[in-house]
Amino acid sequence: MTFKLITLGSNSALPAIDKYPSAHVLNIHEQFYLIDAGEGVQMQLKRYGISLLKINHIFISHLHGDHVYGLFGLIATMGLLGRKIPLNIYAPNPMREIMYNHFKYFESHLPYRVDIHIISDCEGNPVYSNQFLEVYAIPLEHTLPSFGFIFQEKAPERNIKKDCIQKYGLSLKEIILAKQGEDIVLSDGSVLENNELTYLPYHPRSFAYCSDTKYSDSVIRQIQGVNLLYHEATFLDCDRYLAEKTGHTTALQAAYIALYANVKQLVIGHFSLRYKENNHLFLEEALSVFKNTRLAQEGAVFDV
């Protein structure tokens, strides 16, 4: 089952040529989730062959322009393409007022509904869930309310081992019970343990997105053990005081977060342009602490 991250924008706020501000798409079981929507995100979706109309859920980390200014064009284009089904946007306050005001002046004939879901607390309830997936918001530490997101696959229903059906003469009812995780008691009173009869088709995977934020111990606790962590790394560690002051993280700090959180893979992005676009400097710095680090760059795909 597909679970991959596609970088649409690796840049921070100042504009660059051929780099875009923050935007990522998650493909989970061929459902597409957009995380942040920097300016130009609709062009990037088109560039990488992702249908705008396949996106039904957009998660916005915080209300700085470089994470949200692409939303307006995207919403307009979805309307021009004839979208009918509602679009769901999960974002901090005051996103509802922002969109309410926006629709006073623009997109007066939008043919679909935009539902805003405000992220205000993070008390353990998912902000979104479906049959396969739960999405949790976690508080980050930035210069205004900012949230990370954890995309956690639910444990899938167990599959029956085909050879067991004939071997033990399982009935349909017993097969259903076994797939639900039950042990099976045979007519002779013997017990077949569930894990002898079934297997997990895949192990539930998880992805955490943390941008924008400064280094945070509480984040480390909340993202423990995720398969893939995207973490912002706006600065190099020589500028860690500037990072602290502006609510950002250095590449070295991001690597320590990955290390302490025991994640399997780290992707860093949201790079400042002050280092003359020498993004390998970010990579070198992070690799010195956490070996399985990769750079976000436009079009890059990361299997979770």
Added chain:
Amino acid sequence: MTFKLITLGSNSALPAIDKYPSAHVLNIHEQFYLIDAGEGVQMQLKRYGISLLKINHIFISHLHGDHVYGLFGLIATMGLLGRKIPLNIYAPNPMREIMYNHFKYFESHLPYRVDIHIISDCEGNPVYSNQFLEVYAIPLEHTLPSFGFIFQEKAPERNIKKDCIQKYGLSLKEIILAKQGEDIVLSDGSVLENNELTYLPYHPRSFAYCSDTKYSDSVIRQIQGVNLLYHEATFLDCDRYLAEKTGHTTALQAAYIALYANVKQLVIGHFSLRYKENNHLFLEEALSVFKNTRLAQEGAVFDV
């Protein structure tokens, strides 16, 4: 003296790869004027080496997203770059309310002032003028209030023909009078006609920008004789009923407008993607009526 148009975006509303929605820059005597600000305009300015901080005046034709959604990121970036001097935006209603609402939620620490100048009537007064230039707004015919712009160079001060100074023994006072267009009466009572003593360093040039609009006779009257006309050509003429219905122009109609308005050169843009990006079809259609037609395309420069 420089007077040239640079296309930043030739696309209409639906997103394309490597094409951007409406945005043009005019370089007039090394002053830069932005006309429309589609999404991604700040990236395009960077791509073509135009300093964002050199733009002090932005003219917005109408309040459809593909002409204005790049404004928000541009304003934010100008702030990050430390802009201090006011930015002037000329746009139809309700631009002031839009920006007022925008600043309630975004760019709370913008270090410069944004002055909104509402274009509401077009009764002959320029919406902007300086020492060299007057900018007039003209009403277009679109699905909401839309304005074209005419950038008209003022007649420059006449230069004195250097050889005349010695030949006629002109005094400083006489030179100043001659440069102001006066004839000079010599001590013997004879009259030197001004055009014998002076010349125009350049002939005042003019540029007209018409987007978005359907074919309009009144526009033809108002743009008579401009040196360069940019006119939208969203559709091919096979779709002229759709053009009429959606308040747009076909390439053929744009060419007739150029012909009837006796302009010297026509640039067409704002192309619909429905023709599979075969922009030569627009050019062929326009050339059949008006020979001096060129296509707007990203990065193209047109001398006025």
